[in-house]
Amino acid sequence: MPPQTWTEENIRQSLEFDDKVKVAGFDVDGILRGKVISSRKFLSILSSGFGFCSVIFGWDMHDKPYFKELTISNAANGYRDIIAQVDLNSYRRIPWEQESFPPGTFTAPKKSVPFFLVYFLDPDTMQPVAPDPRGFLKRYVDKAAKSGWKAMAGAEYEFFNFSSPKDASGSSHPVPPNPSTMPHLTPGMFGYSVTRPVHNSEWYYAVWENCKKFKVDIEGWHTESGPGVYEAALEYQEVDEMADRAGLFKYVVKSISTKYGITPCFMAKPREGLPGNSGHMHISLVDSETGENLFAAKEPNPNPQYPDIAHLSPLAVYFLAGMLRGLPDIMPLFAPTVNSYKRLVENFWAPVTVSWGLEHRSASIRVIAPPIAVPKSTRFEIRTPGADANPHFVLGVILGLGIYGIENKLELPVPPLGKGEDTSGAKAEHRLPNTLREATMRFMKKGSMAREVFGDAFVEHYGGTRLHELKLWEEAVTDWELKRYIETV
Numbered sequence: 001m002p003p004q005t006w007t008e009e010n011i012r013q014s015l016e017f018d019d020k021v022k023v024a025g026f027d028v029d030g031i032l033r034g035k036v037i038s039s040r041k042f043l044s045i046l047s048s049g050f051g052f053c054s055v056i057f058g059w060d061m062h063d064k065p066y067f068k069e070l071t072i073s074n075a076a077n078g079y080r081d082i083i084a085q086v087d088l089n090s091y092r093r094i095p096w097e098q099e100s101f102p103p104g105t106f107t108a109p110k111k112s113v114p115f116f117l118v119y120f121l122d123p124d125t126m127q128p129v130a131p132d133p134r135g136f137l138k139r140y141v142d143k144a145a146k147s148g149w150k151a152m153a154g155a156e157y158e159f160f161n162f163s164s165p166k167d168a169s170g171s172s173h174p175v176p177p178n179p180s181t182m183p184h185l186t187p188g189m190f191g192y193s194v195t196r197p198v199h200n201s202e203w204y205y206a207v208w209e210n211c212k213k214f215k216v217d218i219e220g221w222h223t224e225s226g227p228g229v230y231e232a233a234l235e236y237q238e239v240d241e242m243a244d245r246a247g248l249f250k251y252v253v254k255s256i257s258t259k260y261g262i263t264p265c266f267m268a269k270p271r272e273g274l275p276g277n278s279g280h281m282h283i284s285l286v287d288s289e290t291g292e293n294l295f296a297a298k299e300p301n302p303n304p305q306y307p308d309i310a311h312l313s314p315l316a317v318y319f320l321a322g323m324l325r326g327l328p329d330i331m332p333l334f335a336p337t338v339n340s341y342k343r344l345v346e347n348f349w350a351p352v353t354v355s356w357g358l359e360h361r362s363a364s365i366r367v368i369a370p371p372i373a374v375p376k377s378t379r380f381e382i383r384t385p386g387a388d389a390n391p392h393f394v395l396g397v398i399l400g401l402g403i404y405g406i407e408n409k410l411e412l413p414v415p416p417l418g419k420g421e422d423t424s425g426a427k428a429e430h431r432l433p434n435t436l437r438e439a440t441m442r443f444m445k446k447g448s449m450a451r452e453v454f455g456d457a458f459v460e461h462y463g464g465t466r467l468h469e470l471k472l473w474e475e476a477v478t479d480w481e482l483k484r485y486i487e488t489v
Contacts, residue, residue: 006088008046014091015039018099018114025052025084025118026133026247028465029061029336030390046088049121051081057120057131057461066468070461072129082129083121090117090244095213096255117244130457133392134244140399141240144285149294151239151399154282155246157387160265161185161228161257174263180479185228185262193223203260211252216245226274236282239395246391268335268386269342276343276350277387283398284379285319295319296375308358308416311370311378320356320380321412322405323365323398327354327384328432329449330401331439332466333393334385338436338473343386351384352434353426357417364432384432397454404453440466
């Protein structure tokens with residue numbers, strides 16, 4: 001059944017007996033920023049949008065203003081409001097939040113709280129501000145649509161889970177003063193276990209069921225290798241809907257987990273010596289009218305450049321080439337924190353080079369195509385991003401680079417990895433940046449592919465946020481430093 005199309009008229013009917021609505025948008029770190037407003041206020045701004053403080057693009061994930069003011073929110077513009085434009089088709093209800101009314105005020109049965117996502121617009125142009133994640137992705141969705149293409153995507157997230165500590169009153173707190181002491185939800189390495197979820201079965205199924213009710217349907221849900229580690233694969237969708245669902249998945253998991261005394265963790269590398277948390281993304285292009293997979297060759301190529309692409313269409317090869325050529329220049333979007341690069345090390349199933357291959361899980365891009373998959377399932381799995389990355393930026397980058405590759409008919413810059421071949425022998429020029437500083441410098445340099453494809457306004461703003469992150473890290477005194485040097489030097 002196709003999803004319902006929402007209009008102002010049927011939204012008003014649906015909210016007739018609601019007295020509040022929750023609205024939210026994503027910041028550059030993929031964090032939901034929003035508030036609850038009265039239904040009367042909400043219905044009055046359905047067409048026009050409403051003012052929202054621009055500071056969400058002027059501070060970091062802990063509300064610390066960027067050390068260097070950026071263009072969206074600064075003293076020069078008075079930290080003015082931007083416009084939050086409601087996306088009607090993002091409407092869903094929050095199943096774990098029930099409306100509560102004073103006795104006698106409403107006779108209608110209680111409902112779950114309504115929820116809508118927004119775009120953040122420049123009040124002068126009424127176009128999305130450069131760093132608005134949903135607006136960023138929309139640019140490339142619209143560009144694909146002009147060529148008669150629709151991008152389909154899937155997301156897979158791994159994340160650690162810890163038992164939340166309790167205070168003297170017995171209340172759980174998501175994060176204690178010393179997070180490194182938090183115990184894992186379950187011990188040891190036991191990926192794909194059918195018995196481990198039994199230990200926390202109420203939480204395990206509550207995540208599944210609330211995701212379904214919140215329109216963030218899970219396709220697969222299992223333990224992953226690592227203590228207390230789980231992985232969820234979300235049902236594939238059109239790319240913009242997939243990005244929304246990927247961002248909202250974290251919201252569901254965090255909201256449900258706190259009710260069970262569990263703290264989920266999506267940072268890329270929570271514990272030394274253990275695998276990190278990946279955020280793999282799958283992508284394909286289909287014909288907007290027929291739904292035909294445009295990455296699948298109509299007939300296998302009898303003389304391909306490489307056997308790995310025998311079942312790919314020329315359009316798919318150009319798309320792949322665009323991603324590979326752009327990958328070294330966009331790493332801050334796939335690996336956005338200092339911690340991200342501690343996941344991207346060899347021998348931990350994490351890619352560290354410009355690499356690809358048919359069904360190759362050591363490569364940055366895994367080609368999924370016949371003869372392993374049926375033609376309609378032909379796609380690319382981008383394995384570089386971590387679970388800490390913003391899914392709207394990740395999917396926007398993938399789509400933007402892929403379209404750039406098609407437009408410019410780019411050639412593949414490297415041959416595929418052979419079976420059994422790892423990335424240890426890669427040339428220096430094919431190694432990805434291995435620190436946030438190196439990645440940000442390459443992202444922001446003059447003439448970078450990031451600037452060419454995504455524009456200076458976006459690169460300057462997002463790059464500025466990463467320089468802020470670096471400055472905080474470089475000024476921090478860590479536990480490792482204290483343990484190593486406090487007595488010995």
